[in-house]
Amino acid sequence: MIGSYFEQQTIAEADQMTDSTTDASGPRVGWIGTGRMGVAMAERLAKAGVDLTAWNRTLAKAEPLKEHGAAVCEAVADLRDRDVVFTMVSTSADLEKVLLGEGGLLTGDQVPGAVVDCSTISTEASAAVRAICAERGVDFLAAPVSGNGKVVRSGTLSLVVSGPEATYDKVAHLLRHIGKSVTYVGEGDLARLVKIAHNLMLGVVTQSLAEITVLVEKGGVSRHAFLEFLNNSVMGSAFTRYKSPAFVNLDYTPTFTPILLRKDFDLGLAAARSLDVPMPVTAITAQMVQASVGSGRVDEDFSILLDLQAAASGIELKPESVHVDDGLGTPREDGRS
Structure with a gap:
């Protein structure tokens, strides 16, 4: 559980005062939601060597992550023993379902230590999820993103984060694997x-x-x-x-x-x-x-x-069939950058 990981990190930080060679092992990470955005974000974690296991309602959408060293599980419950679990879903109802629905992440005796939600949901829905996580002893970070799958893969995604600052400090290195810009804006659900x-x-x-x-x-x-x-x-x-x-x-x-x-x-x-x-x-x-x-x-x-x-405006547009630079380094159809 991430409780033990956080404890190990705190001990490691204290030990670094006397032993700079100490290196605590990284967290075991879970990922829920591998749609267009989620799979690209999880891929960056996997490519960075993070111990990652992913779940998606349509399992086939998570399978490509195996090529990058990640594991795929068949049930959300299989992620309860993870130190950190990221969620990237479409709506607050989807988030509630994967966390609290039948077989949900937070419905068993064992729960992860922290949930980092990258979805775009309302401040009110986020606050409700935060309260439920607190009841179960789970830290919660709101970490919505700016960009899309192509932006993620180009390494130019931006994230804005709110929640307990101590939790943010522990997982910031994971967030920086996902995007080039990570901005912490304070406690609660300000990031929403x-x-x-x-x-x-x-x-x-x-x-x-x-x-x-x-x-x-x-x-x-x-x-x-x-x-x-x-x-x-x-x-x-x-x-x-x-x-x-x-x-x-x-x-x-x-x-x-x-x-x-x-x-x-x-x-x-x-x-x-x-x-x-x-x-x-x-x-x-x-x-x-x-x-x-x-x-x-x-x-x-x-x-x-x-x-x-x-x-x-009374006009009909037609494709101009001209190559236009998108600023992300996307290759041309002829294979040139």
């Missing part, structure tokens, strides 16, 4: 609010990018030329560069779906109401996100906001 605010900006920026891209195209400028200019200006960002290939070539392979974005806008606007913060631009964008869901194209990337804007 930070991540929700982040995703609100994600939607607002994408809707704005769709509007100005359609504006210049209808005025006679190609999308790739406009986005090249924008990305190399002070207004460009890692995000606008990353989204440019989808906008230019209309490749809506999903990295984040309209339904997931709508969930985050619902969470964000609820938080704004509770904190009495007016968010007019966010509220308008929420309607555009709802329109993207209403279009029925819920299995595509939320970049379809571009198509909806074009349709509202």
Whole structure:
């Protein structure tokens, strides 16, 4: 259990005052949820040599991790003896099910010492899970992320973390295997609010990018030329560069779906109401996100906001079939970087 691991770490830290050669063994890590994001994140831990065992509702989605030295288990209960268990699921209901449902992680006599949840859920749901973990003597960290599977594999994922600082200190090295940036923001569930605010900006920026891209195209400028200019200006960002290939070539392979974005806008606007913060631009964008869901194209990337804007502007977009650098070092189709 992680209790013993933490104790070993504390003893090791004390011993380092007199014996700098002491090296406590690393934690045994479990992973729940190997979807597009989860499998890429778990893969980075496995590649770093972490003792990792993974579970997923559809077992086949976890199998690729074996190639990198990880083990795969058939039941969540098989992870109860792990020192640290990461969770990466879609909703608060999913998190509750894997932790507290029949055969859940926290329903047996033995429980892990810490749960690190990387999902995007509400602050209220996170606080409820934290309380349940505390009742069972399990530390809980909220550690939502910024990025997608491609970002994870490029080594540029960002994580924001809240919860007991002592627990964070013990697992920070694991988080740094997963992403290049790990920011601790304090106790409790503050990380949830930070991540929700982040995703609100994600939607607002994408809707704005769709509007100005359609504006210049209808005025006679190609999308790739406009986005090249924008990305190399002070207004460009890692995000606008990353989204440019989808906008230019209309490749809506999903990295984040309209339904997931709508969930985050619902969470964000609820938080704004509770904190009495007016968010007019966010509220308008929420309607555009709802329109993207209403279009029925819920299995595509939320970049379809571009198509909806074009349709509202009376033009039909066509792929420009131009290679565009996404800023992540993604190889070209011809094999060149």
